[in-house]
Amino acid sequence: MTAIIKAVKLEKTYRDEIETVALRGLDFSVEKGEFISIMGPSGSGKSTLLHILGFLDRLTGGDYLFEGKSMNDYSDEGLAMVRNKKMGFIFQAFNLLPRTSALENVKLPLLYSDVNESLWNDIALKALDSVGMSHRIDYEPAHLSGGEKQRIAIARALVNDPSVIFADEPTGNLDSKSGGQVMEILEKLHIEGRTVILVTHETYTAEYAHRLIKIKDGLIEVDQIVEQKHKHQNGFFK
Secondary structure, eight states, X not given: OOEEEEEEEEEEEEESSSEEEEEEEXXXXXXXXXXXXXXXOTTSSHHHHHHHHTTSSOOSEEEEEETTEEGXXXXXXXXXXXXXXXXXXXXXXXOOOTTSOHHHHHHGGXXXXXXXXXXXXXXXXXXXXXTTOGGGTTOOGXXXXXXXXXXXXXXXXXXXXXXXXXXXXXXXXXXXXXXXXXXXXXXXXXXXXXXXXXXXXXXXXHXXXXXXXXXXXXXXXXXXXXXXSSOEETTEEO
């Protein structure tokens, strides 16, 4: 297998009025096609780590290699380009434009891509269909349930065919049924060969992953393969 992500003594320190160390020299790698959950208490550094891995923030020490190239070798513009082409993001708050249809929300990442505009509709419709939202393409977020909003956010994360899906507490604002549906979609994406990195504080959602990384006080406390509790058989999740 090939490491798509490699952290080498990765550090992050915030320097405002006081100095706060968020990550304290993390070493790990992620193979292509893995499904990893990152857990830890509030303030442990898990969201900071996801932001660095997703090129949303820069490290302050060590190195981070994505597909073999160091983050330090990119300009801010270069980071944005890789982020748009290679990474898909799903957030707890959905981050959908409020007075914009589901279809137009899903098409947003294509505005910054080199994909021909004539193909945008078909790509967005295919992504919406893959998450079971074809019947909601003209709906604005205000007229959708939380679970539907999150499925649209997943469709948006897929339109540029990313190498990695980053999901930051994707079920945090959902009831258990909607959260389960979202996690089944993420598991399906993993089965199709996507690399999925999930930040969560919920044991139930973490159990969909095949590997668990626990962070405490900016350090890796646990990094282990875990027994997957949710089995996928013949198109159904058990």
